[in-house]
Amino acid sequence: MLDRIIEILQGIRDDIDYYSEDSLIDDGLLDSFDIVGLVSELKDEFDIDIIIDDLTPANFNSAESICALVKKLQDED
Amino acid sequence: MALTSFNFLCFLAVVLVLYYIVPKRFQWMLLLVASYAFYLYSGVAQVFFLLGTTLVTYGSGMLMQKRRNRYKAELSAEPSMEKEKKQALKKKTAADIHKIQVLTVVLDLVVLAVVKYSDFAIKNINDVIKALGGSKDALPGLNLIVPLGISFYTFMAMGYVIDIGRGKYEAEKNPAKLALFLSFFPSIVQGPISRFDDVGKKLVEQHKLNYENITYGAQLIMWGFFKKLVIADRVAPVVSEIFSVKMFDKLSGTTMFFGMLCYAVQIYCDFSGGIDITRGVAQMMGIELPLNFERPYFSTSVAEYWRRWHITLGAWMREYVFYPIMLSKPMSKLSKKVKDKHGQKAAKYVPSVITPFIVFILIGIWHGANWRYVAFGLYNAVIVAGSVALEPVFKKMAEKLHINTESKGWKVFKIVRTFLILGISKILVKAASLKMALKTIVKIFTSFNLAFGSEMVKYGFDLGYKNNIVLGLAVLLLFIISLLQENGVKIRESVGKKFIVVRWLLYFLLLIIILVFGIYGPEYDAASFIYQTY
Structure with missing residues (x-):
């Protein structure tokens, strides 16, 4: 799943090393437009429902944290 | 009581001394009393608006919390509840909470609209009636006094209510603590727009007297005074003359362009200077308020500028307007429709182009009731949405023209370009009317006079040789400090580490600059802040 998420992230911005970067939001590497694009792709790809409450920097700061969020939402379903 | 007035400094001194004398558990209560005393100074009637908003916000928060607690109790009373029943219960709870949330936000908006926008609406209705052949001024204006800081505390109250509705944190049980959050005296005048889970907690914590907080806070206050009194208030009369209706036919477009640059400097120094004072005052009490400016004129795009200018308003809009719209069901449906017809790329761009229009029109209206x-x-929305939509085109153009987009030169070009684009938008804010603003913009591109200084001398609003030098040096100092900060230098920490004599010499130098070169009005009170009226 992590690889697929990184693929999606690279489709949004391809100049970031998503394997090591852990401050995507805190350092402003992804802006709000990127986040919305990412959320809609994650929704389609993994058939999950991401709501506003999930949009915290902690959930989107790294590919791993995004992966953890997706897994958590899949489990909730 | 303006933050730069002598009265405020006396008030602050008394509050600070008492703050560190009273037992620590009473500190927040003292701040509440001080905040209401400060607010009462601006008018007794206005306090009722603030009190009303506080009570409604408190009641709404408690009601939502009670409803959520009932849901939790029902769940724990029946641990083996069937999944379907559980989901139905969850849905019903969410719907009940949503009703309270929406009702409160609508009520907040109605109060804000009546106080701030009713005369604007009445004027426009009168214009329509007149255009249809009716009598002039058919409906009388209400002429209500806009309560101090209503746009700021109403947004903070709405943020709190929405957060409680979303279950982000628990509602505050003590109405007095919520009242302090909404009325905290340094920030009620012009923000920052704080969040309860951040500032609300810091305000009621106990704070020890700390040398660093006092000196860093005092430095920030002095820097704010410097920006406001030495720069903003010095350049203000020039800007007012250049954008006055009576001067429009007399001045060239180049002078107006100069006025645009001056206004960009004035409004930044006025607003960010005020925020520096606010944050400095709070820091002296050990309370850290959120950043509201991060050297916005160094932005390389308009979107970035809005993440660095009035940061807390931008963050509020992102959290409570932008994301909810972007993630809403109608927007998802629209995206899917576009995706089916025009593919993935177009589906991504459509919401990114539509939403900025809603957000930026709201930001515009937040500033005041006027078509300007x-x-x-609209202007900002077109630029932001346009740059999102045209991003691939710009990328291709840069490749074809062999532009090194990583070079310093390109970055400087983008900073200057962004500054000029934003300068145009500031004319819309400053001009006397929308018509005048548009005429001014046209004139800038059509009427030139490089000797624009002589125009200013001719019509008697040139600052004079000495004032021009003071202003030039002050802006240069601001630019150098900002450039250092932009490159990661922490000015206050660096000054703090200097040898004690050097450090205090620097403090006194800044103080003397403010005292000697600051612009003071009658009774040594400075002009009020621009954002105080929003």
Whole structure:
């Protein structure tokens, strides 16, 4: 799943090393437009429902944290 | 009581001494009393608006919390509840909470609209009636006094209510603590727009007297005074003359362009200077308020500028307007429709182009009731949405023209370009009317006179040789400090580490600059802040 998420992230911005970067939001590497694009792709790809409450920097700061969020939402379903 | 007035400094001194004398558990209560005393100074009637908003916000928060607690109790009373029943219960709870949330936000908006926008609406209705052949001024204006800081505390109250509705944190049980959050005296005048889970907690914590907080806070206050009194208030009369209706036919477009640059400097120094004072005052009490400016004129795009200018308003809009719209069901449906017809790329761009229009028009209207602000919002939206939509085109163009987009030169070009684009939007804010603003913009591109200084001398609003030098040096100092900060230098920490004599010499130098070169009005009170009126 992590690889697929990184693929999606690279489709949004391809100049970031998503394997090591852990401050995507805190350092402003992804802006709000990127986040919305990412959320809609994650929704389609993994058939999950991401709501506003999930949009915290902690959930989107790294590919791993995004992966953890997706897994958590899949489990909730 | 303006933050730069002598009265405020006396008031602050008394509050600070008492703050560190009273037992620590009473500190927040003292701040509440001080905040209401400060607010009462601006008018007794206005306090009722603040009190009303506080009570409604408190009641709404408690009601939502009670409803959520009932849901939790029902769940724990029946641990083996079937999944379907559980989901139905969850849905019903969410719907009940949503009703309270929406009702409160609508009520907040109605109060804000009546106080701030009713005369604007009545004027426009009168214009329509007149255009249809009716009598002039058919409906009388209400002429209500806009309570101090209503746009700021109402947004903070709405943020709190929405957060409680979303279950982000628990509602505050003590109405007095919520009242302090909404009325905290340094920030009620012009923000920052704080969040309860951040500032609300810091305000009621106990704070020890700390040398660093006092000196860093005092430095920030002095820097704010410097920006406001030495720069903003010095350049203000020039800007007012250049954008006055009576001067329009007399001045060239180049002078107006100069006025645009001056206004960009004035409004930044006025607003960010005020925020520096606010944050400095709070820091002296050990309370850290959120950043509201991060050297916005170094932005390389308009979107970035809005993440660095009035940061807390931008963050509020992102959290409570932008994301909810972007993630809403109608927007998802629209995206899917576009995706089916025009593919993935178009589906991604459509919401990114539509939403900025809603957000920026709201930001425009937040500033005030005038078509100029609507145009200001629209202008920013067109630029932001346009740059999102045209991003691939710009990328290709840069490749074809062999532009090194990583070079310093390109970055400087983008900073200057962004500054000029934003300068145009500031004319919409400053001009006397929308018509005048548009005429001014046209004139800038059509009427030139490089000797624009002589025009200013001719019509008697040139600052004079000495004032021009003071202003030039002050802006240069601001630029150098900002450039250092932009490159990661922490000015206050660096000054703090200097040898004690050097450090205090620097403090006194800044103080003397403010005292000697600051612009003071009658009774040594400075002009009020621009954002105080929003």
